[in-house]
Amino acid sequence: MASDRLRVHDSSYFAGALPSREQWRTLGDFAGDILHLDIETTGLSLRAPVTVVGVFDGKRMHSLVRGQNLTRSNLQAILSSAGVIVTYNGSTFDIPVLESQFPGVIPRVPHVDLRYPLRRLGFVGGLKKIERELGVERDRRVEYMTGEDAVYLWRLWEREGKVNALELLKEYNGEDCRNLKSLASHVYKNLRRIVFESALRC
Numbered sequence: 711m712a713s714d715r716l717r718v719h720d721s722s723y724f725a726g727a728l729p730s731r732e733q734w735r736t737l738g739d740f741a742g743d744i745l746h747l748d749i750e751t752t753g754l755s756l757r758a759p760v761t762v763v764g765v766f767d768g769k770r771m772h773s774l775v776r777g778q779n780l781t782r783s784n785l786q787a788i789l790s791s792a793g794v795i796v797t798y799n800g801s802t803f804d805i806p807v808l809e810s811q812f813p814g815v816i817p818r819v820p821h822v823d824l825r826y827p828l829r830r831l832g833f834v835g836g837l838k839k840i841e842r843e844l845g846v847e848r849d850r851r852v853e854y855m856t857g858e859d860a861v862y863l864w865r866l867w868e869r870e871g872k873v874n875a876l877e878l879l880k881e882y883n884g885e886d887c888r889n890l891k892s893l894a895s896h897v898y899k900n901l902r903r904i905v906f907e908s909a910l911r912c
Contacts, residue, residue: 719743721793725820730801734827736794736820737898743793744768746890749804750860750883756807761864762879763808765789766887773880786815794820796894798837798886801825824890827897837886837893846892852882 715723721740728735737744746766751758763780765772765788772788774780785808789795795816797804801823809816833840838856841848860882866875 719793721819722817725818728820730821730823731826733794733820733822734897734901737796737822737894738902740793740820742768743791744796744891744894745789745792745794746796746887746894747789747800747804748797748883748886748890749807750857750864750879751807752861752864754857756803756810758807760807760811761860762883764880764883764887766884766891767791768891771884771887773884775876775880782812782815785812789815789817792817792819794822796822796824796890798824798890798893822894822897824893824897827901828893831897831900837889840893841889844893844896846889848885848889849881851878852885855882 712723712727715727716739719740721736721743724733724736744767746768748764749760750762750764751760759776760780761776763772763774763785765774774784774788795805801821805816805821828834828840833843838848847853860879863875863879863882866872867879
């Protein structure tokens with residue numbers, strides 16, 4: 711059954727067939743259909759309004775902004791092409807927030823929350839910390855920004871109309887999304903190696 715689903719490139723089958731711990735395996739077979747997702751909000755609550763949704767398909771960066779182009783239809787149109795969705799801490803934040811505020815936009819495809827496979831590889835902590843440990847670089851303008859800075863930038867845009875604040879926020883979000891691709895590649899390469907070496911020992 712699984713081989714048949716792979717043959718017709720049906721990733722949705724593996725969303726249910728694989729336990730969450732093993733969803734990383736889909737990063738190889740569906741490499742060309744991965745969407746790297748990250749959101750910004752006005753706070754840490756799951757009810758905090760979404761301000762920016764970033765989606766990187768490996769080549770193109772999509773930035774959807776509250777009050778401009780962040781609509782349910784636009785978000786659904788972008789996410790509908792996903793074979794796999796990759797996030798960092800998305801299973802406890804990004805995905806539940808989007809499902810709450812934009813019901814039905816998340817397609818039934820494998821979701822790889824990199825926080826957990828990276829932990830299996832010995833990397834713990836926030837996204838930026840792990841990026842530094844793996845030598846994944848960010849644009850210097852947003853290298854040391856935090857989630858609190860993202861909230862502040864949104865307020866500058868929303869209350870004072872500072873365009874440069876919004877552009878910096880979008881760049882910060884974009885770096886999160888783009889760097890997920892590098893981290894996902896690291897996860898797949900190294901967990902695959904571990905599985906292969908384990909099989910050889912059996």
